[in-house]
Amino acid sequence: MLPVEGGSVARARSRSITWLITGATVVAISIFAFSRNSPSVPTPAISNPPTAAIGPAPSTSALEPVQDLEGPYAVARVVDGDTIHVQTPSGDVTVRLIGIDTPETVAPGRPVGCYGPESSAEVRRLLDGRSVYLEPDSSQDSVDKYGRTLAYVWLTPTDSVNLDLVADGFASEYLYRTPYHHHDAFVAAQASAQAAGLGMWSACG
Known part of the structure; x- marks a missing residue:
């Protein structure tokens, strides 16, 4: 065993x-x-997607397109920054632009105002050789004390010459006695031009 x-x-x-x-x-x-001794692998940071920047609010100074316009009428002559002559079927008509005022350049016995020549030159640039449309305003007289027709001047149904001049600093907003139809838009346009120092708002102090 x-x-x-x-x-x-x-x-x-x-x-x-x-x-x-x-x-x-x-x-x-x-x-x-x-x-313990090995370098740690960093955890990738999780970033939030960038937030889209919020830009300035859309301008409220733009006018609604106007349907019932008179014209087109050929521009016969530019007098100054706020007065023009147009040729209508009934003859030559002097038009004073509603809602704006520009420095004097041709008033007898009055000095040329600051930025007056520039305003007149801008209107000539816009209107010489062009045809325009007129928009009367029922809140205003049809003519002023000088016999000038009071109207808004439009290059197209969406392009107001009056408003453009205010918005670019070539004219100041002007109210005579009764608020006109587009008053709020013109006031807003002037405020923007002043804030940006456009045209007369920087040149004339």
Whole structure:
């Protein structure tokens, strides 16, 4: 009968288990040390999408297109920044532009006003050789004390010469006694021109 080697086998198994535990411990310690010493990978920052900039509110000075206009009439002559002559079927008509005033340039016995020549030149640039439409205003007299027809002057049904002159600083808003139909738009246009220092608002102090 062969001798039983149970004691030797048990001891061998015990040594194997000890080595396995020791090896596992070494591996665990190595992994921990490596993770401590390794540079951490930064977590990418999550940025919020840029918020669209909110621009200035749309201008409220633009006029609604006008349908019932008189004309077109050929511009016969530009007197100054707020007075023109047009040729109608009934003859030559002097038109004083409603809602604006420009510095004097041709008034007898009165000096030329600051920015008057520039205003007159701008009206000539806009109107010389052109035809225009007229818009009367029921809130105003049809003619002034000098016999001039009072009207808004339009190059097209969407392009008001009166308003353009105010908006670009070539004329100031002008109210005579009773508010005219487009008064609010003209006041807003002048405020914008003044804030931007356009035309007469920077040249004339």
